Amino acid sequence: MSQEAVIAASKAYPKPAQTFQYGTAGFRMKADLLPSVVFRVGLLAALRSRYKNGQVIGVMITASHNPPADNGVKLIDPMGEMLESSWEAYGTALANAEDDQAVYDYYTHLEQKFNIKSSVTPQVIYGSDTRESSPALVQALKDALDAVGVKSQAFGAVTTPQLHYLVRCLNTEGTDHAYGKPTLEGYYSKLSTAFNHLMTNRSNGSVTVDCANGVGGPALRELQKHLNPDSITIIVTNDDTETFSKLNSQSGADYVKTNQRLPPSVTAQPLARYASLDGDADRIVYYYVDAKTSTFHLLDGDKIATLAASFIGDLVHHSGITDFSIGVVQTAYANGSSTAYIEKQGLPTVCTPTGVKHLHHAALAYDCGVYFEANGHGTVLFSPSALQRIFTHEPESPAQATAITHLKNITELINQTVGDALSDLLLVEVILAHKAWTPDLWDACYTDLPNRLEKAEVVDRNAFKTTDAERKLTHPAGLQDQIDALVGKYDQARSFVRPSGTENVVRVYAEAATRTQADELAQKVKALLR
Ligand code: G16
Incomplete structure (x- = not known):
């Protein structure tokens, strides 16, 4: 790797006037702000792989449940887990380096800090969801990987969990804890073989799956080919990945969970099973309507x-x-x-x-x-x-x-x-x-307390700091006392406020003994943020 190569490649991806942060699930924001971030994440992935003695690191380009105009990028560690949290700060620092020279300097600073040997060939695999902006971001990633001599492999449009699976398989291949065959076929085969065994002489009718018009649609269709058709019929809906604007729109797990209602495209039959995936198929919620009143019930x-x-x-x-x-x-x-x-x-x-x-x-x-x-x-x-x-x-x-x-x-x-x-x-x-x-x-195992999840747009979500597993605010000062005072007015009530790590909003959650109380509490807590 030469300084000239890194700086020359970096020039194609200038940093916009923006501060970036590795959040709940990597970097996530409007896609047009992301090329420089993705390029630099590519450099970080190379370092991480070399630090891990050449083990394979994954880079997933996705904004999951976010709207179509957003995108994002996150790193996958060798056993298929999320990037070790202490390295998130290095990603943040690299993403915020002011210019190409600063990018190179920080890169070499990390090399020295961790005594990373140049003799190790880094290995990175990558994939993306189906967003319109993904191919350009994949190119930014590829340019970074090439600039620092990474041995890389592209997996195209994959679900986030598939990439996690592939990373682990590649790093355990040939060991006594091999996780599976490091191919998409290996993924489908592993899941379906276990499913078909578990369903021997059993049939579970049909389930209708809303795929949020994301990458889960084609993946589910492929998976279905491997399942014993006598065991299950999967009815795949909302699987249009060609119309970019449809992604996560009026569909998907986040829509159903947040709105606590059916996607408008689904006409539910009483007691039939329905499920919704999110944009990169790492979340799922179930739901049904009951036989008596056709009321919607969420199984989250x-x-x-x-x-x-x-x-x-x-x-x-x-x-x-x-x-x-x-x-x-x-x-x-x-x-x-x-x-x-x-x-x-x-x-x-x-x-x-x-x-x-x-x-x-x-x-x-x-x-x-x-x-x-x-x-x-x-x-x-x-x-x-x-x-x-x-x-x-x-x-x-x-x-x-x-x-x-x-x-x-x-x-x-x-x-x-x-x-x-x-x-x-x-x-x-x-x-x-x-x-x-x-x-x-x-x-019927238990009855959910009625609850409401709201989003509030605030001037600066970073002003909101939490403690106690995000159940309490420490900042802005005094706000938690006001929330507590409101909560005290309702039965079996609970409410908390936390900044989102994936969207530019603050989230408000409230639950209480009745639907009216939960809704009212959520609205009143939200009003405190204005
Ligand atoms: C990501 C994270 C989840 C988190 C969600 C919302 O999901 O992987 O763990 O619950 O964001 O996070 P926040 O409330 O901080 O915005 P996904 O499916 O969007 O990748």
């Missing part, structure tokens, strides 16, 4: 977490494996009823700040850590020792043997690198089929 990330934790808990119990810890990790958005329900099952719960990187980390503390954000982003992790026990356990009865076989397949079905809407979809379908549950039976 909390409901998926409780379903998965109880199902896995039952399998462990029936397998004869003992001393096996299962914990559920949530965020402040988790409905109070879900937390109470999980604790009533005797399972520990932990609350972390928003962002799967935080939940993922907390879930590692258990043999089986189930983590889900209420917005439908989550997965299940099995620790290496838990996997070892599951795969070597000698069953003492046919019932134990069946439970062990199911557990083994569950560990293969779940994408353990990150929340994955396609893997989660199959997991939910398997569990409902095994329990012979219609969506109302699933929903």
Whole structure:
């Protein structure tokens, strides 16, 4: 790598007059502000790979649930997890370097700081969602990777979780903890093989999936080709990736969760199952309308977490494996009823700040850590020792043997690198089929407290600072006292305010004993921000 090569390549991507920050899920903003950021993220990915002795690092270009004009970029670490948080600050500093020379200087500063050897060939793989702006940003990334001699591989339009899967597979290939075949075919094959085993002699009718007109649509169609058609029929809707303006518009997991209503394109049949993915297919929520009043009911990330934790808990119990810890990790958005329900099952719960990187980390503390954000982003992790026990356990009865076989397949079905809407979809379908549950039976486990999520545009979202896993504000001074005073006026109420890490807004959450109270509380707290 020469100084001239980096500076010459960087010249094509001048930094706009803007301050950037690696947020909840990488850098995310209007796409036209991003070329310089993506270029510099490419440099950081190269450094990260060299720092990790040439292991493969992933770069995903996506803005997930954000509107079509936005885009974003995030890094994936070698085991398929989010970038180690201490490196986010280096990304932020590199993105904000004022000119090409400053970019080069900071790059070499990091090389020296970490004693990164130039003899190691960096390896990076990358992919993007289906946004109109993605190809140009991919080019910016490629130019950076080429400028610093990275061995790179493009995977084109992929879901975010697919790229996480590929990174882990590439870094574990040939080892005794190989994760799978490092190809998209390997991904579909791993998930579908486990699903088809778990669904042997079972059928779960049909589920209609709204793909937010994003990359999840083509991926789901491909996955479906691998599934036993006698087990499940997946009706794919909102899968127009050609009309860019349709992405996440009036559709998708974020729309359904935030508005708590059906996408306008869906006419729901009573008790039929519906699900919505987000723009890069790492989130999923379910919903249905009931038979009596055709009322909409949401089955969100909390409901998926409780379903998965109880199902896995039952399998462990029936397998004869003992001393096996299962914990559920949530965020402040988790409905109070879900937390109470999980604790009533005797399972520990932990609350972390928003962002799967935080939940993922907390879930590692258990043999089986189930983590889900209420917005439908989550997965299940099995620790290496838990996997070892599951795969070597000698069953003492046919019932134990069946439970062990199911557990083994569950560990293969779940994408353990990150929340994955396609893997989660199959997991939910398997569990409902095994329990012979219609969506109302699933929903009946506990009743959500009515809640409302609002966005507020403020002058400076960075003025909002939180503590206690984002459940309380420390700044602006005095605001938390005002929120507490309002909360005290309602029954079973809770409310918090936090700055979004993906959009230029502040989020307001409120829940209370009745719909009227939850709505009123949310509006009153929002009014405090004006
Ligand atoms: C991203 C993160 C999620 C987070 C969401 C909203 O999701 O990966 O963990 O819940 O943003 O974050 P915030 O409230 O900070 O804007 P996605 O699906 O957009 O990548």
